[in-house]
Amino acid sequence: MSALHILVHRAYVGKAHLALGYARWADYVASEFEMSRARSYQLLGQHEVITALSRAAGTDVSDIVTEKVARDIKPHLAAVSAEVADRSRELGDQDQDQILTVVAEVLNATRRPDADRLNRMPSMAKLRASQARGNSTDLWYTPRTAVAPLLAILPPPPLRVWAHADVRGRSHIVDVLEEAGYDVVCSDLSTGQDFFTFTAAEVEAMGVDVAVTNPPYSVRRRWLAHLVDLGLPFALLVPETGVGEWAFEPLRTAGAEAGLLLLNRRIAFSQRWGERPVGNPPFSSGWVCRGLLPAGQQLVFGEVPATY
The missing domain is CATH 1.10.10 (Arc Repressor Mutant, subunit A)
Incomplete structure (x- = not known):
């Protein structure tokens, strides 16, 4: 057999x-x-x-x-x-x-x-300490305008979304999704939930349908690979620079359901909640997706509004 x-x-x-x-x-x-x-x-x-x-x-x-x-x-x-x-x-x-x-x-x-090798790997403990000091290069807040294009490819509510690196009240990703009628479940390292410890069984028990976040930059490859292993549809906001290199293996594993929501303008992020975004971003960003883009399409174009 x-x-x-x-x-x-x-x-x-x-x-x-x-x-x-x-x-x-x-x-x-x-x-x-x-x-x-x-x-x-x-x-x-x-x-x-x-x-x-x-x-x-x-x-x-x-x-x-x-x-x-x-x-x-x-x-x-x-x-x-x-x-x-x-x-x-x-x-x-x-x-x-x-x-x-x-x-x-x-x-x-x-x-x-x-x-x-372990010492060279990005450490979640180091991320936690750096975030606590408020100076982590991984801690960048996503503006509302970057989330708006995502609404065009997400299935309509009712849908439970896992914002898995976000804190309610300090995340525009959560704000925009909840305003659009989605049921959002949050988890974040700062509130004691380490994304890398979640298993497929635990995620299934949460009853979530899709995972969305802006992951920490230094662990973006591990983050993507673990998310692929969990088996959920997802959308991750990531820099487009070098995406074919660091995301190649995880996306190949994800197969034909993987793709990119390409944005028409660069996204300016904020390093502190409530502050104005930093101007003149040096790189473009896009949403790496699995199981969300229209059937047969692995590249979709999204427009970032001037305000949202």
């Missing part, structure tokens, strides 16, 4: 939900597999990791790539695949057990980086 991740992958690429008369993938997996959409995306992610590593190793690695391993490896999949391929070539004509041992070593080294 085929593994569950294989069955879900076959159904996804074959658009089985449409063939069986389901309008949405979420309805199909709930009925046919008795699982949530988030769970199905986790299995699709596991399948992607297993396929890439099996190709790199020249042998099936599914026995050692559990869902947990796949989630840990997926943000580094390109680099890990390259290392597995190199190590496997060095072994030459060895038996499968020896190759799997080497693959397991590479996976363990990636999942448990040495102290130097």
